[in-house]
Every structure is written in C-alpha cells, then in structure tokens.
Amino acid sequence: MSATERAIASTEAHSAHNYHPLPVVVATADGAWMTDVEGRRFLDMLAGYSALNFGHGNRRLIDAAKAQLERVTLTSRAFHHDRFADFCTQLAELCGMEMVLPMNTGAEAVETAVKTARKWGYQVKGVPPGQAKIVVAANNFHGRTTTIVSFSTDQEARADFGPYTPGFEIVPYGDLTALQAACSANTVAVLLEPIQGEAGVLVPPAGYLAGVRELTRERNVLFIADEIQSGLGRTGRTFACEHEGVVPDMYVLGKALGGGVVPVSAVVSSSEVLGVYRPGEHGSTFGGNPLACAVALEVVAMLRTGELQQRASELGDHLHHELGLLVGGGAVDAVSGRGLWAGVDIAPSHGTGREISEKLMDRGVLVKDTHGSTIRIAPPLVIGKEDLDWGLDRLREVLAGA
Ligand SMILES: *Cc1c(COP(=O)(O)O)cnc(C)c1O
Numbered sequence: 395m396s397a398t399e400r401a402i403a404s405t406e407a408h409s410a411h412n413y414h415p416l417p418v419v420v421a422t423a424d425g426a427w428m429t430d431v432e433g434r435r436f437l438d439m440l441a442g443y444s445a446l447n448f449g450h451g452n453r454r455l456i457d458a459a460k461a462q463l464e465r466v467t468l469t470s471r472a473f474h475h476d477r478f479a480d481f482c483t484q485l486a487e488l489c490g491m492e493m494v495l496p497m498n499t500g501a502e503a504v505e506t507a508v509k510t511a512r513k514w515g516y517q518v519k520g521v522p523p524g525q526a527k528i529v530v531a532a533n534n535f536h537g538r539t540t541t542i543v544s545f546s547t548d549q550e551a552r553a554d555f556g557p558y559t560p561g562f563e564i565v566p567y568g569d570l571t572a573l574q575a576a577c578s579a580n581t582v583a584v585l586l587e588p589i590q591g592e593a594g595v596l597v598p599p600a601g602y603l604a605g606v607r608e609l610t611r612e613r614n615v616l617f618i619a620d621e622i623q624s625g626l627g628r629t630g631r632t633f634a635c636e637h638e639g640v641v642p643d644m645y646v647l648g649k650a651l652g653g654g655v656v657p658v659s660a661v662v663s664s665s666e667v668l669g670v671y672r673p674g675e676h677g678s679t680f681g682g683n684p685l686a687c688a689v690a691l692e693v694v695a696m697l698r699t700g701e702l703q704q705r706a707s708e709l710g711d712h713l714h715h716e717l718g719l720l721v722g723g724g725a726v727d728a729v730s731g732r733g734l735w736a737g738v739d740i741a742p743s744h745g746t747g748r749e750i751s752e753k754l755m756d757r758g759v760l761v762k763d764t765h766g767s768t769i770r771i772a773p774p775l776v777i778g779k780e781d782l783d784w785g786l787d788r789l790r791e792v793l794a795g796a
Contacts, residue, residue, distance in 0.1 A: 397431040416755050416762070423450035426777040428760065437785045439754075439761045441774045443591070444623045444735075446654035447702070449774040454692050455653040462688035470679050481687035484694045486662060488632065489645050493668035495661045496682035500622040500648030501537025503659035506676065507585065507618050507646045508541065510661060512561075513670045515582030519614060525580040529615075531567035535592035536585070536620055568598040570605040577609065583616040583644075584609075588634035591623040594768040595730050595737030603638040610643070616667065622648040622659070627775050629733035630707030632697055637732065643667060653693045658686040706734045706775045709782060713771070716786050725793035727767075736771045737764070740793075750792055757788040 395403070401419040419431045426449055428436045441447060448455060462477070469475045482494040495510070497503045511528060515521040530536075532547045543551050544558035552558075565572040567590060577584070588603055590596040610617040619625075619642035624634035626647065635642055644667060648659035661668070680686070696702060710733035717736055720726040727739040740750050747763025754761055754769075761769050773782060 401431060416751060416760065418755055418760065425449045425451070426774045426781055434758070436755070436758050436760045437773070437777075437781055437788075439759055439771050439773045439785050441772050442654055443649060443762075444626075444628050444772055445649040445652065447627050447650040447775045448653055448693070448696060449776040450654065452653060452776070454696065455655050455689055458688050458692040459653075459655050459685060462685050465684070467685045468680070468683045471677060471682065475684045475687075477684050477687035477691065478682055481682065481691050481694075484691060484698075485647075485651075485660060488694050488697060489647075489662040490641065491645070491662045492665045493663060495663075495668055495671070495676070496686070497659045497661070497678050498657045498680050498686070499537070500646070500659050501539045501542055502678065502681075503622065503646045503648050503661055504536045504542055504585075504620060505539055506661045507583075507620075507644055509676060510644070510663070510667060510670065511583035511585075511616050511618060513675075514616060514667050515580075517670050518666065519582060521580050521582060526582045527561055527563055527578065527580050528583045528585055529563050529565060529573060529576045529581055530585050531587070531590070532564050533567055533590060533593040533596075534564075534585075534587060534620075535590070536587075567593070567596070568602050570602060570609065573606065574609055577613050577615055581613065581615050583618050585618040585620060587620045587624060588637075588640075589624045589629065589732060589735070591735075591770075592764055594739070594765055595732075595735055595770060595772075597730055597732055601638070603635055603640045607638075607640045607642070616644060617642040618644045618646060620646045622646055624735075626650040626693070627697060627702045627706050627733075628735050628772065630710050631703055631733075632700075634732065651690050651693055652686065653689045655689045656686050658690045660690075702775045709775075709777065709779060710734045712779065713782065713786075716783075717771075720790070720793065723793075731771075734773060734775055734777075737768045738771060738789075740767050740769060742767060744793060744795075753792045754788060757792065759785045759788045 398419050420428045421431045422429045428438050485494050512526045515526040530545045536542045541559040545562035546552050563576045565576045644663040652658035717729040725744040727741050730737045747769045751763045
C-alpha cells in the first residue's frame with residue numbers, strides 16, 4: 395500500500411464521509427504549489443475555495459501569525475486585547491463601512507448577518523415581533539448550519555436536516571421582478587452572493603446588483619452581500635459588488651480574511667445596523683481573537699494597496715480569454731466568472747466534472763468539480779503567469795483527450 399492509499403483508507407474508516415476529496419494527500423505547500431506524501435507536485439487551481447487568495451505559506455501572513463503566537467493568542471471577548479481595535483478600524487475602512495462584528499467561519503458570519511438584519515428590522519424598521527422576512531436567491535450557497543440550509547435549494551444540503559427555520563423567501567437569482575414581488579412590508583433584508591460561487595461561478599445579468607441596490611434602498615430593506623468567496627480580491631476588485639458600482643448595507647466576509655492560516659469571518663456594516671447589539675445578545679469565544687486579528691490585519695494591509703486586485707484583474711482577463719477560446723470546440727459548453735475565478739461547463743460527451751478533475755490531478759493540476767458538469771478554477775491570486783499558462787495547457791490536453 396502506498397502512503398496515499400494508507401492515508402485514504404484510514405480517512406474512510408475514521409472520518410465521516412461528508413466530503414468526496416480527490417485522491418491526493420497533501421503534505422506541504424508553497425505559493426500556488428502543493429506537494430503530496432509521495433513527493434509529487436501539484437498546481438493549486440482551487441486555493442481552498444478562495445481561502446488561499448494570498449497563496450500557501452505567504453511570508454507576510456506566516457510572519458504575522460508567528461509573531462502573534464509568541465505574544466498572546468486568545469483572551470476571549472471578556473477582556474480587550476491590543477490587536478482588536480486596529481483590526482476593526484482597518485477592516486471597516488477597507489470596506490468603506492463603520493463597524494465590524496468578527497466571527498470565525500463563513501457560516502457563522504452569515505448567521506450573524508441574519509440575526510443582525512432581524513434585530514434591525516424589529517428595532518429600527520419597526521417590523522411586528524416575529525414577522526421579519528429575508529429574501530434569498532435560488533441555488534445560493536451560504537453555509538451549512540440548520541438555519542442556512544433551511545433556505546438552500548440544494549436537496550443534498552437540506553434533506554433530513556429539518557425542521558427548517560422559517561422566515562425566508564427564495565426567488566430566482568438575477569430576476570429583479572421576482573425580487574420586487576417578494577419584498578413586502580416585513581422584509582428586513584435581501585441576502586445574495588454577488589457572484590454565485592458553488593452554483594458554478596455564475597455572474598448575474600448586468601444591472602442586477604444595481605437594481606437590487608435601488609430596490610432595497612426604496613423599500614428600506616438591507617442589502618446583504620455575501621462576499622465570503624467573491625470578495626477580497628478574487629474578481630479583480632476588493633468586492634465583486636464594485637463591478638456594478640454597488641455598495642451594499644452589509645458585507646459578509648470570510649475565507650481569504652483569515653489568509654488561509656486561521657478561520658476569520660466578519661460582518662461589516664454601518665453603526666445604524668451593527669449598533670443594534672447590546673452586551674450578551676450575540677458573540678463567539680474565538681471571534682476576533684488576537685491571532686485571527688493579527689493575520690487579518692496583514693490581509694487588510696495587503697489589500698489596501700490594490701496590487702493584488704490589479705493582478706487578479708489582469709491574470710483574470712488572460713484566464714477568461716484563454717478559456718473563452720475553448721468554448722465551441724466541442725469539449726466546453728460555456729465559461730462563466732470574473733477575475734481569477736471561472737466555472738467551466740464540460741460537455742457531457744467529454745466526461746463529468748469529477749472525471750476531468752481526476753485527469754487534471756494525474757497531470758499535476760488540482761481543481762474541483764461542482765454540480766456534475768462544471769469545474770471551478772480559482773488559483774491563488776499570487777500565481778505566476780507561467781504557472782497559470784502551464785495549468786491551462788494541462789486543461790487543454792485533458793479536454794483534447796490526449
Ligand atoms: C464558503 C462560503 C460560505 C461558508 O463559509 P464556511 O467558512 O465554510 O462556513 C458562505 N458563503 C459563501 C458565498 C461561501 O462561499
């Protein structure tokens with residue numbers, strides 16, 4: 395038995411089968427490259443679903459984490475610590491907002507957004523007790539908690555996890571008329587991904603996000619943008635909403651905020667909205683801990699210069715140009731996405747997304763399939779152009795059946 399086979403056999407015996415990973419066992423990683431237990435090298439074209447926007451082992455992030463490890467790692471929010479104020483101030487400033495509520499995982503931040511919108515609805519908007527409604531989009535992905543799967547349309551994510559949390563209405567993504575019809579007097583928020591990641595990196599029709607902004611402003615409804623995967627540089631801007639010149643009422647952030655080092659998430663909004671909280675009403679033992687703040691501060695510092703966004707934009711144009719050339723050649727039905735983020739729909743005649751992902755793995759490129767026929771490409775934003783081209787060459791080989 396190889397080291398890979400041994401690791402996979404033990405994993406299957408002793409871990410819940412809630413994932414179906416590609417059969418590669420990573421041991422080390424650096425930049426856009428990972429090395430497995432057999433010493434084989436792989437180009438990471440997934441970047442931990444955008445948690446690794448700054449690459450593996452990013453020097454600045456590792457140094458920030460190491461320095462903080464030697465000082466203080468956890469205080470709980472029972473006490474102040476000396477990285478917290480800077481983290482909140484600088485993250486709010488990056489977002490053009492006023493206040494931050496830190497959590498750990500993306501799902502917790504979405505839960506926080508839901509709770510915040512409801513509380514704002516009752517206390518500020520004046521919605522009758524227990525009546526608050528939040529409008530969401532079909533085919534969304536916002537996480538895995540019981541409340542969040544309550545408004546998922548993915549049967550795999552939902553089935554057998556009921557009873558479900560009420561208070562959500564689902565409308566088709568990209569359909570402003572449906573959204574308008576769904577917004578009633580008791581609607582407190584519209585919660586959307588500005589680009590739907592898990593659904594296949596789907597960009598909504600032009601004008602949609604601007605239309606959502608206008609409608610929510612008119613109706614006194616909060617526009618919550620779940621930028622957990624689309625935000626922090628991935629699309630060539632700090633936030634995907636910027637592509638339509640839209641500023642939501644609330645950003646939900648996660649993944650890249652922790653630099654691929656620690657889980658860090660946050661809700662970022664105005665003082666009118668986040669000002670609804672009083673002590674004891676919401677919290678998290680680890681949320682906003684010193685180690686998380688130290689790493690996230692470095693993430694914010696890297697994003698402040700705009701260099702990585704620029705890089706994602708330029709390399710993204712190149713990626714989409716190259717992928718666009720594959721459409722119509724028989725193997726690829728469509729390509730979607732923005733910046734260094736793409737969904738590639740594989741023609742059924744050329745195999746499933748999983749089969750293509752496995753063939754790419756055999757050639758040293760790691761991607762992940764979604765929804766059967768799509769492969770998702772999202773390399774670290776620090777990837778070299780030659781490496782990106784090398785990965786694209788492997789994709790062309792696999793699609794050509796070579
Ligand atoms: C990944 C993701 C989440 C959930 O984040 P976790 O850290 O896995 O809980 C929520 N929303 C979007 C858009 C995501 O991509």
